[in-house]
Amino acid sequence: xxxxxxxxxxxxxxxxxxxxxITGSTVDEGTGQTxxxxxxxxxxxxxxxxxxxxANPVPLYFQSKQDGTFNxxxxxxxxxxxxxxxxxxxLVQTDNTGTVVSDSSQTIVLKDQATLKFKVQPYxxxxxxxxxxxxxxxxxxxxxxxxxxTNIPAYQLDVTNINLYVSNTQYDGQNxxxxxxxxxxxxxxxxxxxxxxxxxxxxxxxGALPLQDAYFRVGARINAGLNQYNYTTTASVSF
Amino acid sequence: xKKFKYxxxxxxxxxxxxxxRKLNIPPKNIIQDPDVFGSTGGVQAYMARLYSELPIExxxxxxxxxxxxxxxxxxxxxxTGEALSRDQGGSxxxxxxxxxxxxxxxxxxTIHDCDYFIQTLPTYAKNYTQAxxxxxxxxxxxxxxxxxxxxxxxxxxVPIVNKVLNYTPGSDVAxxxxxxxxxxxxxxxxxxxxxxxxxxxxxxxxxxxxxxRANKFAAAAFKSRAMLYAGSVAKYNKxxxxxxxxxxxxxxxxxxxxxxxxxxxxxAKMLDGKYSLYLAQWSATDKNAQYQNFVNLFSDPASKxxxxxxxxxxxxSVHGYDAYNVPRQLMGPNGYSSEVNPTLDFxxxxxxLPKNADxxxxxxxxxxxxxxxxxxMDIFANAEPRLRASVxxxxxxxxxxxxxxxxxxxxxxxxxxISPLLPAGSKSQYPTANLVVSSTAGQTAYKLPDGTLMxxxxxxxxxxxxxxCAISGFSVRKWLNPNLATSQVLENNETQTWIEMRYxxxxxxxxxxxxxxxxxxQTGSINTADPFTIVNQIRSRAxxxxxxxxxxxxxxxxxxxxxxxxxxxxxxxxxxxRWRIFDKEQNGTIYRVLMPFYSADAGKYFFDQRTDExxxxxxxxxxxxxxxxxxxxxxxxxxxxxxxGY
Numbered sequence: 051x052x053x054x055x056x057x058x059x060x061x062x063x064x065x066x067x068x069x070x071x072i073t074g075s076t077v078d079e080g081t082g083q084t085x086x087x088x089x090x091x092x093x094x095x096x097x098x099x100x101x102x103x104x105a106n107p108v109p110l111y112f113q114s115k116q117d118g119t120f121n122x123x124x125x126x127x128x129x130x131x132x133x134x135x136x137x138x139x140x141l142v143q144t145d146n147t148g149t150v151v152s153d154s155s156q157t158i159v160l161k162d163q164a165t166l167k168f169k170v171q172p173y174x175x176x177x178x179x180x181x182x183x184x185x186x187x188x189x190x191x192x193x194x195x196x197x198x199x200t201n202i203p204a205y206q207l208d209v210t211n212i213n214l215y216v217s218n219t220q221y222d223g224q225n226x227x228x229x230x231x232x233x234x235x236x237x238x239x240x241x242x243x244x245x246x247x248x249x250x251x252x253x254x255x256x257g258a259l260p261l262q263d264a265y266f267r268v269g270a271r272i273n274a275g276l277n278q279y280n281y282t283t284t285a286s287v288s289f
Numbered sequence: 290x291k292k293f294k295y296x297x298x299x300x301x302x303x304x305x306x307x308x309x310r311k312l313n314i315p316p317k318n319i320i321q322d323p324d325v326f327g328s329t330g331g332v333q334a335y336m337a338r339l340y341s342e343l344p345i346e347x348x349x350x351x352x353x354x355x356x357x358x359x360x361x362x363x364x365x366x367x368x369t370g371e372a373l374s375r376d377q378g379g380s381x382x383x384x385x386x387x388x389x390x391x392x393x394x395x396x397x398x399t400i401h402d403c404d405y406f407i408q409t410l411p412t413y414a415k416n417y418t419q420a421x422x423x424x425x426x427x428x429x430x431x432x433x434x435x436x437x438x439x440x441x442x443x444x445x446x447v448p449i450v451n452k453v454l455n456y457t458p459g460s461d462v463a464x465x466x467x468x469x470x471x472x473x474x475x476x477x478x479x480x481x482x483x484x485x486x487x488x489x490x491x492x493x494x495x496x497x498x499x500x501x502r503a504n505k506f507a508a509a510a511f512k513s514r515a516m517l518y519a520g521s522v523a524k525y526n527k528x529x530x531x532x533x534x535x536x537x538x539x540x541x542x543x544x545x546x547x548x549x550x551x552x553x554x555x556x557a558k559m560l561d562g563k564y565s566l567y568l569a570q571w572s573a574t575d576k577n578a579q580y581q582n583f584v585n586l587f588s589d590p591a592s593k594x595x596x597x598x599x600x601x602x603x604x605x606s607v608h609g610y611d612a613y614n615v616p617r618q619l620m621g622p623n624g625y626s627s628e629v630n631p632t633l634d635f636x637x638x639x640x641x642l643p644k645n646a647d648x649x650x651x652x653x654x655x656x657x658x659x660x661x662x663x664x665x666m667d668i669f670a671n672a673e674p675r676l677r678a679s680v681x682x683x684x685x686x687x688x689x690x691x692x693x694x695x696x697x698x699x700x701x702x703x704x705x706x707i708s709p710l711l712p713a714g715s716k717s718q719y720p721t722a723n724l725v726v727s728s729t730a731g732q733t734a735y736k737l738p739d740g741t742l743m744x745x746x747x748x749x750x751x752x753x754x755x756x757x758c759a760i761s762g763f764s765v766r767k768w769l770n771p772n773l774a775t776s777q778v779l780e781n782n783e784t785q786t787w788i789e790m791r792y793x794x795x796x797x798x799x800x801x802x803x804x805x806x807x808x809x810x811q812t813g814s815i816n817t818a819d820p821f822t823i824v825n826q827i828r829s830r831a832x833x834x835x836x837x838x839x840x841x842x843x844x845x846x847x848x849x850x851x852x853x854x855x856x857x858x859x860x861x862x863x864x865x866x867r868w869r870i871f872d873k874e875q876n877g878t879i880y881r882v883l884m885p886f887y888s889a890d891a892g893k894y895f896f897d898q899r900t901d902e903x904x905x906x907x908x909x910x911x912x913x914x915x916x917x918x919x920x921x922x923x924x925x926x927x928x929x930x931x932x933x934g935y
Contacts, residue, residue, distance in 0.1 A: 091934075092910065106533065108927055135934075146542075148531025213877065224877075229904045230716045234877040256716055273527070276934045277872060277911035 068126040072096070074166035075119045076134050078175065080199055084118030085172055086281040087136055088223040088269075093278065094136030096120050101157070102129035116221060116284075131157045137271065137278035138170035139200050172199035174209065174270045174280040179249050182266050182287050188258035190216075190287060193251050194268045199280070207272040209242030211235065211279070214252040215267045216259070220284045222267040230256045231264075261289040326413040332425055333496065335406060339432045340502065341606075342399040344439035346859040347599050347787040348608035348768075352383045355390025359781055361613055364629050365859045370880055370907070372629045372765065372857070375756030378905050380875045382913040383443065392443070393922040396436050397450065403433035404453045420495065427489030431503040431511075434482035437475055438515045442863060443916045444932065445530070446472040446538035468928040471536040473545065476519040480552060483512040487559075499590070500598045506563050507597040510790045512556035513798040520549035520805060521867035528914055530933050539915050539932060547811045550802045554815055557799035560596075564792040566830050567594040576674050579832035583678035587768055588785060597790040601783070608787075609780035611773055616681055616692045616764040617730070617757060618748035621778025627749070629857065630761035631680045633881040633898055638853050639676040640834045643668065650883065652896045658706025659895035665694065665885045668896060675831035679856055681764040683747070683885050688771055693747030694759045696884035696897070697726035698735050703891035710886075716879065716900050724886075728754030737889050751884065761901070762883040767857045793830075794860070796823045797851045804844045824850050866914060875907035 076085045076094050087093035094114035100107045114120040114136070133141045133155040141154040158164045179193040192214060198206055213234045215227035231254045237243075252268065265286045269279035315321050325331040341357075346365065350356050353363040367374035368381045385392045406429045414422045440447040448467035456465060470478075486508035494502040523546035530539035541549075567586040572578035586592060601607055612621050613628040620626040633650065636642070643651040643660075650668075654660050662668055665684035672682065681687055683694035699707065701723035710719055719726075725735045727746035734742035750758025770785050800823035803815045820842035825835045827850055836842055848868065852861055865871040879900040887894050912934035923929045 091912075104927075108923060109931070144529075144531060146529075148535040148537060211876065224908060229877070229879055229906045232877075236873075236876060255714070257712075276528075 068124045070125045070127045070160050071121070071123045071163045072098075072125050072130075072132070072160065072166065073119075073121045073163070074168070076114060076136065076138075076168045076170055077118070078172055078199060079169035080171070080175065085136070085138065085170060086176075086283055087114055087116060087118055088225060088279060088281065089113070089116045089221055090225050092223070092225050092276075094118065094120075094134055094138075096122070097133050097135055098125070099131040099155075100126075100128050101131050116223075125160060127160050127162070129157065129159050131155050132166060134168045134170065136170075137174075137275070137280045138172045139202060139205050140275065141168065141170065171202070171205075172280050173205055173207075173272050173274055175199045176268050176270050176280050176282045178268075178282050178285060182285050184287055184289070185253070188261070188289070189254045190259060190264065190266065191251060191253040192266055192268065192285070193249050194282060195247065195249055196245060196270045197247055205272070205274055207274055208237070208240055209246065210237055210271060210273050212237070212242060212245065212250065212252070212270045213268065213279075214254065215269060216254055217265050217267075218260075218262060220265050220286070222265045222284055223281060224269055224279050231259055259289070263288050322409060323413075326409055327416060329417070329421075332410075335402075336425070336428060336496070336502070339399070339402055339406070339429065342395070342402065343432055343435055343599075344396060344399070345435070345599065345787075345789045346862075347789065348601075348610045348783070350859060352381050352862065353377075355384065355392065356395075358390070359607075359609060361609065362625070362628055364613070365862050366629050366631075366765070366857050369861045369865055370632060370874060370878070371635050371852075371861055372631045373761045373880060373882070373901055373905070374628045374630065375760060376628065380871075380907045380909040382910065383916055385916070385919050391919075393919050396440050397448075399436045400433055400450055401453060403429045403436070404451060407433075408453060420491065423489040424491055424495050427486045427505075427508070428494075428503055430482045430489065431486040431508050434479050434486060434508075434515070435511060437482065438479045438511070438518075441472060441475040441479065442518055442866070444918055445540070445915050446470050446475050446536065448926075448929070449474060449478050451478075466926040466928045469532065469536070469538045469930065472522070472539060473537065473541050476515070476522075476541070476549070479515045479519075480512065483508050483515065483556075487512070492563075499600075500595045501600045503597065506560050507790060509556045509559040510596050510795045510798075513553045513795055513802070514790070516549045516553035516556060517798050517802055518863070518867045520546050520553060520802065521869075523549060524805065524809075525867070525869040526914065527869070528911070528933055530915075530930070532930055538930065547806060547809045550805045550809070551811065551814065553798055554802040554806065557795050557802065560792065560795050564596055564795070565593045566792060566796075566826065567592045568830060571830060573829075576832055579830070580674035580677050583675050583831065584766075584771075586791075587788065588770070590786070592791075594792045595786075595788050596792060596795065597788075599787040599789060601786065603782065603784050607781045608783050610768055610785070611770055611778045611783050612780045614765050614769060615775075615778055616687065616694075616749040616759065618690065618692065619688055619775055619778065620757075621775055623778075623780050625757075625780070627758055627760070627764055629765035630759050631763040631765060631856075632761050632901075633763075633883045635856065636676065636680060636763060636883070638849060640673040641669075641671040641676070650896070650898055652883075652898055653709070654706070656706060658708055659897070661703075661707075661888065661891055661893035661895055663893055665894050665896075667894075673831060673833045675833060675853065677766070679765075679767045679853075681766045683759075683762060683883075687766065687769070688775075692749050692764060694749050694751065694762055694764070694885060695745075695747035695894075696751045696762070696886055697724050697745050698737075698743060699723055699886045699888045699890075699895070700725060700735075701888075701890065703888050703893075707888060707891070707895060710897055711899065714900075716904055718902070726753050728752055730755065730758075735889070737892075739892075743887065743889075747885075756903075760882070760903070761880075762885060765857055788858075793827060793854050794851075796826065797847065797854065800824060800842070800847045801844070801851065804842065804847050808844060820847050823847075827854055869914060871909040871914070872911045875909035878907040879904060880907070 098110040143152045175197045182192045216231040233255045268282045271279045351361045362376045366372040367377035446469045449470045490505040494504045523541035570582040617626045669682045725745045732744040800820040803819040821839040884897045915932040917935040
């Protein structure tokens with residue numbers, strides 16, 4: 051019996067750990083810039099379908115960084131069908147019966163390293179107009195412009211939210227902001243949509259900011275897909 | 290190992306031990322089908338198990354802890370905006386996969402138990418009357434419908450398994466990996482199982498007629514709830530997911546909405562004249578009687594409003610509702626209290642309060658100074674009786690005590706009026722100047738100008754450093770047992786009955802289905818006056834203001850009535866989901882609270898309304914309308930596809 055137990059334990063897992071790398075970026079096809087997103091579950095993620103394992107594999111996901119680039123250094127070499135999901139027109143489009151009508155996924159045979167670039171049409175493009183300005187009362191005013199990133203009518207829905215997020219770190223967004231100073235605005239009907247293309251001025255709420263570095267980001271969204279936000283880059287001020 | 294077998298064999302032979310000759314004797318220590326299905330006692334035991342597994346969100350449910358859990362410290366109302374809890378920091382999905390809640394395996398175990406019962410009972414039918422067999426089969430269909438309902442409202446389409454799956458050792462398991470059906474197929478399964486229950490069940494359950502086991506009308510009532518959910522999904526859902534065979538596992542076609550609303554309406558109509566709103570202590574002219582009537586509705590076992598209930602019994606099946614939710618000054622020996630503190634946003638939904646033009650509570654006079662009151666209850670003098678029966682207002686009486694809720698004493702001058710402590714909308718802390726507050730229940734009394742002593746905070750809070758108190762300025766009243774001695778306010782000690790389905794909900798289901806059908810232009814087989822009539826029926830019992838014109842009973846009015854009537858009954862959570870408005874209501878939302886202060890100079894109280902002082906932000910994630918299928922379930926059955934966004 052003792053011999054049996056010992057022999058059953060000496061099988062080690064000798065399969066090499068994954069060490070291949072998938073790196074790349076999600077790029078706004080209109081501007082050529084990487085597409086800003088939210089860190090964590092509310093932002094862009096990369097979807098891997100290991101088609102060399104199964105015709106119908108369980109998908110693997112990994113999250114994009116805030117600036118729209120992604121990097122995963124622990125992937126098994128295999129054949130993958132890869133796409134990205136986030137606040138932009140889906141790369142895989144289905145009609146109302148589930149039939150795939152277009153699919154811009156990329157299939158790669160991963161050996162050591164692969165670099166991918168996905169060109170996407172963001173729902174909204176949120177851009178700074180100038181830099182944040184510190185007011186006399188130590189509040190901060192920013193200006194932004196929100197425009198559509200796509201011409202597809204199905205994704206030209208009403209703008210529901212334009213929010214100025216304030217945080218004491220650069221990881222600023224819907225999932226991480228200081229509610230005392232951030233200015234959140236919801237729009238009903240077409241009132242938000244009427245602001246498209248205009249310079250929008252937003253001031254922080256709650257009076258003087260604490261006298262420390264502050265980071266700002268503006269997010270806007272339409273009610274499409276998983277209701278995620280498109281973002282500006284992060285701007286900061288130092289008092 | 291082989292060697293051992295030979296040794297055992299050798300020992301057996303040597304010792305002359307022969308194998309059992311008869312291998313077909315049933316083992317005496319395992320309960321067999323004839324034991325269970327052969328007698329009414331056995332069937333009773335089987336039913337006890339089915340009902341205990343029945344997935345309903347009762348006193349032992351919270352989104353964080355799941356079903357049948359005792360420790361409810363992140364209560365459901367604190368996820369819906371009905372209330373704030375010190376333990377709930379924001380929006381929440383349900384927490385599956387933790388050790389205490391196997392939502393997938395648990396529900397499929399129940400479905401298995403129903404399938405087994407439905408397959409096996411007919412074999413033993415000769416032991417019983419046809420009525421007994423039909424009744425029990427009806428109950429099994431009822432439990433199975435409720436279980437599919439519990440799954441489909443969380444996940445969308447799930448595998449439909451209507452016969453017991455058997456695994457033969459050594460066989461391929463591919464046929465056990467049942468894929469998800471379309472969401473529509475599962476809703477239709479719920480409807481057809483409930484139809485079978487309605488057909489088979491008698492008007493009064495033959496074994497237990499007290500509402501703890503289903504009858505025909507209970508099945509119809511739940512059908513109205515389920516079909517209303519399905520109709521709402523068809524109309525309001527925007528998330529879709531298809532499998533490779535074009536089954537829509539998440540979402541329904543918008544064209545299905547009217548059909549489901551009609552089913553909800555028709556099912557609710559079946560209860561007409563069979564149940565009634567509880568009015569035992571009610572009087573049209575006496576607000577106090579209306580209040581007492583609404584309180585008693587939740588504890589009178591003779592209530593004709595109760596359609597389906599879950600009963601508890603010490604010590605076998607208990608809960609701790611009072612221990613977790615009594616106001617702080619009535620805290621029991623376990624040291625819990627005040628887990629459910631209704632928000633001002635919720636309180637403002639009710640009638641009889643002084644309001645501003647925008648619907649918020651009026652706390653300032655025309656010149657922008659605080660209105661002053663001799664007692665904290667004065668502002669609520671004309672409050673709707675249903676509000677008082679649902680929420681303990683600051684200063685109201687419970688268990689013979691005035692429930693004292695005070696945020697602090699304002700020591701500044703009251704001459705010329707007291708200006709707001711903070712600018713409107715400010716999320717900052719209160720200023721420290723001119724305010725005396727208390728960080729814990731161990732208070733140091735403040736000497737008022739007339740020489741009397743007063744604690745800075747009330748006995749039930751609000752304390753700045755100890756959130757075991759009325760952090761919103763209110764405490765929950767509904768369900769609390771006014772006759773439970775404080776020494777008995779303990780965890781795992783409460784036994785008041787949970788009313789899972791009452792007639793008020795059925796009426797509101799009918800009103801909402803009718804209002805939806807009107808909005809879809811499908812008025813052929815409904816009474817279009819129902820929404821108006823029903824809302825007024827509910828409001829009249831509640832002591833609220835009645836609607837004036839039939840046109841006032843819009844979908845939003847019916848919904849709002851439902852949220853007031855069924856508050857703190859774990860229903861609003863599911864309503865906000867099916868209306869798909871959770872993400873709109875909880876969109877960077879900080880709920881509002883009402884803080885009573887005492888002005889030492891004026892000798893009167895004033896109220897400050899502000900956002901939750903903890904700045905807890907509620908952001909509902911749109912993904913949660915379809916919950917994440919537990920990873921363990923997918924690992925076991927790779928045919929299950931995950932919901933979007935996970």
